[in-house]
Amino acid sequence: MDIVFEKVEHVYNARSPLARRALYNVNVSIPSGAYVAIVGHTGSGKSTLLQHLNGLLQPTSGTIKIGDEIITGDKRPKQLKPLRKKVGIVFQFPEHQLFEETVEKDICFGPLNFGVSEEEAKRKARELIKLVGLSEDVLAKSPFDLSGGQMRRVAIAGVLALEPEVLVLDEPTAGLDPRGRKEIMEMFYRLHCEKRLTTVLVTHSMEDAARYADQIIVMHEGTVWGQGAPEEVFRDADRLAAIGLSVPETVKLKRELEARFGVAIPSPCLTIEQTVEAIQQLFSRVSIHD
Numbered sequence: 001m002d003i004v005f006e007k008v009e010h011v012y013n014a015r016s017p018l019a020r021r022a023l024y025n026v027n028v029s030i031p032s033g034a035y036v037a038i039v040g041h042t043g044s045g046k047s048t049l050l051q052h053l054n055g056l057l058q059p060t061s062g063t064i065k066i067g068d069e070i071i072t073g074d075k076r077p078k079q080l081k082p083l084r085k086k087v088g089i090v091f092q093f094p095e096h097q098l099f100e101e102t103v104e105k106d107i108c109f110g111p112l113n114f115g116v117s118e119e120e121a122k123r124k125a126r127e128l129i130k131l132v133g134l135s136e137d138v139l140a141k142s143p144f145d146l147s148g149g150q151m152r153r154v155a156i157a158g159v160l161a162l163e164p165e166v167l168v169l170d171e172p173t174a175g176l177d178p179r180g181r182k183e184i185m186e187m188f189y190r191l192h193c194e195k196r197l198t199t200v201l202v203t204h205s206m207e208d209a210a211r212y213a214d215q216i217i218v219m220h221e222g223t224v225w226g227q228g229a230p231e232e233v234f235r236d237a238d239r240l241a242a243i244g245l246s247v248p249e250t251v252k253l254k255r256e257l258e259a260r261f262g263v264a265i266p267s268p269c270l271t272i273e274q275t276v277e278a279i280q281q282l283f284s285r286v287s288i289h290d
């Protein structure tokens with residue numbers, strides 16, 4: 001499902017003294033099957049943008065096309081229900097939304113609501129619990145007896161249970177330890193590759209944006225400041241710094257090495273692996289003196 005934003009504006013509390021314009025002139029194109037990261041300073045409009053993807057918010061003006069669905073400000077919320085199934089959103093701390101007595105019931109809740117049979121919903125729950133890295137015996141437990149990391153996986157399984165075509169992730173690893181973060185990010189990447197899921201990730205981690213995304217959208221003060229492949233976006237390190245954003249540490253290292261040795265490093269150095277490779281090649285080209 002291709003996603004296209006055209007001239008989207010969103011004003012909170014429009015027509016009231018508390019009106020606040022959070023988005024303006026947002027034009028964004030996300031092709032089906034892409035992995036897109038949205039980055040930007042606090043308050044730049046990332047979460048507001050993301051909530052337009054499944055009709056939780058509607059634009060004050062402009063249009064959003066998501067596959068065949070068109071979202072405008074005048075659609076009634078009921079008309080947007082099919083979108084809730086097609087676009088799954090994993091919010092920050094999704095475990096706060098768990099509420100059922102058992103993990104199985106929690107995962108089955110969405111599918112049952114959309115008319116899936118109980119047998120099929122339970123079969124899905126068994127499949128998904130393994131997909132998110134937990135064992136089947138967790139299904140009978142209360143979600144509230146699990147660790148924070150396990151609860152988060154259960155909540156993610158609940159979003160995946162609706163078999164969305166687009167998965168939207170709003171800082172999905174907030175509050176997890178480094179190992180938990182890596183495991184969850186790798187899981188989403190696997191899903192993206194295996195199920196060809198269009199993935200939209202909102203993140204403050206330039207490292208995650210560099211490693212996983214094929215496109216990065218940079219938001220600044222309510223509009224799109226730039227969009228491109230990670231290597232293009234991070235080439236603009238100085239302009240990014242001017243709006244308070246940094247580039248991944250590996251990209252900084254590349255710049256330092258280029259300045260120190262007076263050579264150009266062809267690799268974009270978006271990941272540790274690419275950077276190690278680039279340094280090896282650099283060492284074979286230049287002689288290093290104290």
Ligand SMILES: Nc1ncnc2c1ncn2[C@@H]1O[C@H](COP(=O)(O)OP(=O)(O)OP(=O)(O)O)[C@@H](O)[C@H]1O
Binds near residue numbers: 013021049
């Ligand atoms: N419910 C709301 N009512 C009024 N203003 C809001 C509301 N939610 C967000 N805003 C304002 O809209 C602007 C954009 O907020 P948004 O949450 O989209 O930014 P963000 O980039 O996601 O920030 P963060 O990285 O901190 O999550 C901010 O100025 C914010 O104060």
